[in-house]
Amino acid sequence: MTHTVYIPGDAAAVALGADRVAAAVKQEAEKRGIKIKLVRNGSRGLHWLEPLLEVGTPNGRIAYGPVQVKDVASLFDANFVTGGKHALSLGLIEELPYLKKQQRLTFQRIGITDPVSLDDYIAHDGYRGLKNALGMTGADIVKHVTDSGLRGRGGAAFPTGIKWNTVLNTPSEQKYIICNADEGDSGTFSDRMVMEGDPFVLIEGMTIAGIAVGATQGYIYLRVEYPHAHKALNAALQKAYAAGYLGGNILGSGKKFDLEVRLGAGAYICGEETSLMESLEGKRGLVRFKPPLPAISGLFGKPTIVNNVISLASVPIILDKGGEFYRDYGMGRSRGTLPLQLAGNIKYPGLVEIAFGMTLRELLYDYGGGSASGRPIKAVQVGGPLGAYMPESQFDTPLDYEAFAAIWAVLGHGGVVAFDDTVDMADMARYSMEFCKIESCGKCTPCRIGSTRGVEVITDIIEGRDLAKNVPLLRDLCNTLLNGSLCALGGMTPYPVLSALNHFPEDFGIAGQADAA
Amino acid sequence: MRESGAIDTIVQDIIASLKDLPGALLPILHGIQDKLGYIPAETVPAIAKALNLSRAEVHGVISFYHYFRETPPGKTTVHLCRAESCQAKGAKALEAHVKNKLGIDYHETTADGAFSLEPVYCLGLCSVSPSMQIGEELYGHSSAELFDSIINAEEASA
Ligand SMILES: Cc1cc2nc3c(=O)[nH]c(=O)nc-3n(C[C@H](O)[C@H](O)[C@H](O)COP(=O)(O)O)c2cc1C
Ligand code: SF4
Ligand code: FES
Numbered sequence: 001m002t003h004t005v006y007i008p009g010d011a012a013a014v015a016l017g018a019d020r021v022a023a024a025v026k027q028e029a030e031k032r033g034i035k036i037k038l039v040r041n042g043s044r045g046l047h048w049l050e051p052l053l054e055v056g057t058p059n060g061r062i063a064y065g066p067v068q069v070k071d072v073a074s075l076f077d078a079n080f081v082t083g084g085k086h087a088l089s090l091g092l093i094e095e096l097p098y099l100k101k102q103q104r105l106t107f108q109r110i111g112i113t114d115p116v117s118l119d120d121y122i123a124h125d126g127y128r129g130l131k132n133a134l135g136m137t138g139a140d141i142v143k144h145v146t147d148s149g150l151r152g153r154g155g156a157a158f159p160t161g162i163k164w165n166t167v168l169n170t171p172s173e174q175k176y177i178i179c180n181a182d183e184g185d186s187g188t189f190s191d192r193m194v195m196e197g198d199p200f201v202l203i204e205g206m207t208i209a210g211i212a213v214g215a216t217q218g219y220i221y222l223r224v225e226y227p228h229a230h231k232a233l234n235a236a237l238q239k240a241y242a243a244g245y246l247g248g249n250i251l252g253s254g255k256k257f258d259l260e261v262r263l264g265a266g267a268y269i270c271g272e273e274t275s276l277m278e279s280l281e282g283k284r285g286l287v288r289f290k291p292p293l294p295a296i297s298g299l300f301g302k303p304t305i306v307n308n309v310i311s312l313a314s315v316p317i318i319l320d321k322g323g324e325f326y327r328d329y330g331m332g333r334s335r336g337t338l339p340l341q342l343a344g345n346i347k348y349p350g351l352v353e354i355a356f357g358m359t360l361r362e363l364l365y366d367y368g369g370g371s372a373s374g375r376p377i378k379a380v381q382v383g384g385p386l387g388a389y390m391p392e393s394q395f396d397t398p399l400d401y402e403a404f405a406a407i408w409a410v411l412g413h414g415g416v417v418a419f420d421d422t423v424d425m426a427d428m429a430r431y432s433m434e435f436c437k438i439e440s441c442g443k444c445t446p447c448r449i450g451s452t453r454g455v456e457v458i459t460d461i462i463e464g465r466d467l468a469k470n471v472p473l474l475r476d477l478c479n480t481l482l483n484g485s486l487c488a489l490g491g492m493t494p495y496p497v498l499s500a501l502n503h504f505p506e507d508f509g510i511a512g513q514a515d516a517a
Numbered sequence: 518m519r520e521s522g523a524i525d526t527i528v529q530d531i532i533a534s535l536k537d538l539p540g541a542l543l544p545i546l547h548g549i550q551d552k553l554g555y556i557p558a559e560t561v562p563a564i565a566k567a568l569n570l571s572r573a574e575v576h577g578v579i580s581f582y583h584y585f586r587e588t589p590p591g592k593t594t595v596h597l598c599r600a601e602s603c604q605a606k607g608a609k610a611l612e613a614h615v616k617n618k619l620g621i622d623y624h625e626t627t628a629d630g631a632f633s634l635e636p637v638y639c640l641g642l643c644s645v646s647p648s649m650q651i652g653e654e655l656y657g658h659s660s661a662e663l664f665d666s667i668i669n670a671e672e673a674s675a
Contacts (some may be wrong), residue, residue, distance in 0.1 A: 015642050015657035045646035185602035192641040224584050225640055263547055266584030282542030285583040344605035350644055417602045486568035
C-alpha cells in the first residue's frame with residue numbers, strides 16, 4: 001500500500017530544512033522499498049514545530065516534529081508511515097490545542113491540502129463560492145461582502161463591500177482588480193502563507209471580485225522577496241486557466257477574467273495602494289494624492305479594486321456560506337476572523353486565525369507561551385513597522401480595530417512582535433525613524449527630510465545631548481509628520497516612536513511624562 | 518564579464534518579449550537583472566527607446582527600487598533581515614558578525630567578488646527569526662555559527 005506523507009513546502013519550513021528532510025524521506029523510503037506519496041503541503045502555522053511531518057492514517061493525520069534529516073532513519077525504524085510511536089510524535093495534529101482552539105475560515109485548507117492541486121482544492125470545498133457567484137448579480141455578490149462586515153485586512157480596515165460597491169457603480173469599459181501582495185510589514189507572514197499554502201483561494205477571491213464589479217483583468221502585485229509564493233501562484237494560475245476557472249469563458253458562463261502576477265522590486269512604499277499602482281504602470285512608486293479614489297480612477301486611470309491578500313482570500317467562504325455566516329464571528333465593528341501572526345521573542349511563534357475579540361495577553365501567553373528567552377516580555381509591536389509599541393499595562397486590550405485605536409495603537413495586518421526586557425526602546429524608536437528614511441518615497445517634505453532629522457535627534461537623545469531641548473524637538477517633529485504627511489508612512493512613523501518614548505521614557509534617559517500623545 | 522554584443526542580444530530579446538505588456542518597464546528590468554545580475558548602464562537607451570521614455574525616466578525607476586542594481590553583484594549575495602522581529606531575536610549581533618567575517622558593509626562586495634551583502638526588511642520568515650538568505654537559500658534561526666558553516670562550505674566548493 002502507498003502511505004501519504006506530508007512535509008510543508010512553506011518557506012518558513014524550508015528555511016528550517018524541510019527540503020532536505022523531504023529528500024531524505026524519499027531516499028529512505030526507496031531504500032527500504034516502502035511506497036510513499038509525498039505531498040508538499042502548506043504550513044499549519046505551528047512554526048516552532050517545523051519542519052512538521054505528517055502521515056495519513058485511518059484515524060487522522062499523525063504529526064512528528066520538528067524533524068531534521070538525522071531523525072529520518074529512526075522515524076522509519078519506528079514505522080511512522082503507519083503512525084508509529086517516536087520521540088518526535090505529536091499525536092493527531094488536529095488535536096494539538098494550539099490548532100484546535102483556532103477558528104479557521106480563511107486558513108481552513110492551509111497545511112491540509114496540496115497547494116497546487118486543483119483537484120485537492122475542489123475536494124476541500126474550493127470554488128463553491130465562485131459557483132454561487134456566477135448565479136448572482138454583481139449587486140448581490142457585493143451585498144454578501146457588505147453583509148459579512150469584512151474590513152480590509154491590509155492595514156487601514158476599510159469596509160471591503162463599500163469599496164466594491166463604488167467600483168460596481170462607476171461605469172467604465174475597463175476595470176481592474178489588484179491584489180496587494182506586497183506584505184512588507186515586519187512580523188507578518190499570513191499573506192505569504194496563503195499564497196504558498198492555498199493559492200487557489202486567492203485566485204478564486206479575485207475572480208469573484210472581477211465578476212462582481214465587471215472587471216476583466218486582475219494583477220497580483222507580489223513582493224520580490226517571496227520567490228516561493230511566486231512559484232506557487234504561477235503553478236496554480238496555469239491550472240486554473242487549463243480547467244476553465246480563468247480566461248474568456250469561466251465555467252461556461254460567458255464571463256471573462258484574466259489574472260497575472262507582477263513582481264515588485266524591494267520598496268516598502270509600494271504596498272501603499274497608489275504607489276503600488278504607479279509601480280504597476282512602470283513608474284517610480286510615488287504616492288498619489290487622493291482623491292480621486294482608486295475605486296473611481298485607479299490603475300491606468302480606470303476604476304480599480306485594491307485589496308489585501310487576506311481580504312480577497314476571505315471572499316470565497318463568504319460567497320460559499322453567506323455574509324451572515326462570516327459576520328457571526330467577531331466583536332463590535334470588527335467582524336469575522338483575523339489571522340494573527342506571532343513573531344519575535346516568543347516561545348511558540350506561528351499563525352493563529354481566530355475571531356476578533358481575544359486579548360493580546362491571551363495571544364501572547366495562551367498561544368505564544370511567553371517569551372522564547374524565558375525573560376519577561378517588555379514590549380510588543382503590533383501592526384508592523386508603523387504600529388505602536390505596547391507595554392505590559394496594555395496587554396489586556398482586545399484584538400479589535402476600535403479597541404486598539406482607542407489607546408493610540410493599531411492592529412493593522414495582525415502582526416505581533418514580542419521583545420523581552422533586554423530590548424532598548426530608544427534604539428527601536430531610532431530604527432523606526434531610520435526605516436521611514438530608507439523607505440520614504442520622497443514626495444513630501446515632512447517625511448523625506450523629517451525622518452533624516454528624526455534619526456539625528458534620537459541619536460542625540462540616546463547619546464544624552466541636551467535632552468531638555470531635544471525631547472520636545474522630537475515630539476514637535478513627530479507632530480509635523482503626523483499632520484503634514486501625504487501617506488501613512490510618514491504619518492504613522494510617530495506611532496512606534498512616540499509610543500516608545502511615552503511608555504519607556506527611562507530608555508531615553510528621561511523620567512516619565514504624563515502627556516501620552 | 519559578458520561581451521557587450523552578447524548583452525545587446527539578451528536585452529533586445531527581453532525587451533521584444535515584454536514591451537507590449539501594460540506597464541512593461543518593471544518586468545523588463547526584472548528580466549534583465551535575472552539574466553545579467555544587474556542592469557548595465559549601457560542597456561538604458563535601448564529600454565528607453567522601446568518604451569518611448571526618456572533615459573532619465575528609466576534611470577529614475579532603476580534607482581528608486583532597492584532591488585535593482587547598476588553594478589554586478591558578487592558570486593553569492595547574502596541578504597540579512599534587519600527588521601523588528603529579527604532584531605528581537607538577535608539580528609544585530611548576527612549582522613555585526615557577518616560584516617566582520619566578510620569584511621564589508623551593506624551594499625558592498627568582497628574584493629575577490631565572492632560575496633555581496635544586502636539588507637532586507639523582512640523575508641516573511643519572522644516566526645523563525647532571525648532569518649537570512651544566501652544565494653537562493655533561505656535560513657531561519659540564523660546564528661553566527663550557522664552563517665560560518667554555510668559560508669565555509671560555499672568557499673570550499675568554489
Ligand atoms: C506605507 C504603506 C504600506 C502598505 N503596505 C501594504 C501591504 O504591504 N499590503 C497591503 O495589503 N496593504 C498595505 N498598505 C495598505 C494599502 O494602502 C491599502 O489600504 C490596502 O491594500 C487596501 O486593501 P484592504 O482594504 O483589503 O486592506 C500599506 C499602506 C501604507 C501607507
Ligand atoms: S509620507 Fe513619505 S512615503 Fe508617504 S507620500 Fe510623503 S514622502 Fe512619500
Ligand atoms: S522581520 Fe526578519 S523575516 Fe520578518
